[in-house]
Amino acid sequence: MHPELILISNEYDLPYEMQIIHALFENGLERFHLRKPLWDIDSQRFFLEKIKPEFRERISLHQHHETAKEFGIKLLHLREKTRNENNFVKEKDMHYSTSFHSLTQAETESKDWDYCFLSPVFNSISKPGYNASFREDLIVENKYKNIYALGGVDLSNINKVFEKGFCGAALLGSIWSEPEKAKENFLLIKKECSKHVHTY
Numbered sequence: 001m002h003p004e005l006i007l008i009s010n011e012y013d014l015p016y017e018m019q020i021i022h023a024l025f026e027n028g029l030e031r032f033h034l035r036k037p038l039w040d041i042d043s044q045r046f047f048l049e050k051i052k053p054e055f056r057e058r059i060s061l062h063q064h065h066e067t068a069k070e071f072g073i074k075l076l077h078l079r080e081k082t083r084n085e086n087n088f089v090k091e092k093d094m095h096y097s098t099s100f101h102s103l104t105q106a107e108t109e110s111k112d113w114d115y116c117f118l119s120p121v122f123n124s125i126s127k128p129g130y131n132a133s134f135r136e137d138l139i140v141e142n143k144y145k146n147i148y149a150l151g152g153v154d155l156s157n158i159n160k161v162f163e164k165g166f167c168g169a170a171l172l173g174s175i176w177s178e179p180e181k182a183k184e185n186f187l188l189i190k191k192e193c194s195k196h197v198h199t200y
Contacts, residue, residue, distance in 0.1 A: 018050050158193060
């Protein structure tokens with residue numbers, strides 16, 4: 001069974017970010033995607049060294065994949081450009097996710113991934129003006145129960161995520177737009193998710 005909630009890191013560094021992430025892990029966060037496109041490999045290593053070893057297996061890396069084995073990480077996320085490269089080969093014992101912006105593509109290609117994101121499902125919180133690409137009556141044919149809603153997911157619409165057929169949601173702006181309330185907001189959304197867990 002996949003976790004119902006995935007958290008993606010804020011693109012830019014935030015005060016007390018490490019403490020917040022650990023607090024969320026300690027309160028039930030099962031999957032954390034580390035996405036810091038401006039970081040060099042040393043910045044990523046420094047960050048991973050600060051993560052408690054018992055939580056590292058819950059982390060998926062978006063960049064500098066070569067650091068995964070150093071820290072016992074087995075989750076990697078691929079951008080569209082990378083997954084379309086002819087020389088890309090999945091490594092044994094690693095688990096891969098990716099992102100789609102086309103419903104048809106997500107439905108037909110999700111079988112090739114451990115899980116994937118479809119976005120933007122709702123109007124973005126972290127990127128004003130980045131609006132939903134899908135109709136309000138969107139229904140996902142989630143045959144493999146591994147497609148997550150990304151984009152604008154918060155407490156007000158988390159129930160719609162499951163009604164639309166997603167197995168869960170990836171959070172970003174709903175958590176990082178108010179870092180001081182990150183734990184509180186995460187737990188509220190998690191509580192709503194618990195109503196739907198047995199659906200999958």
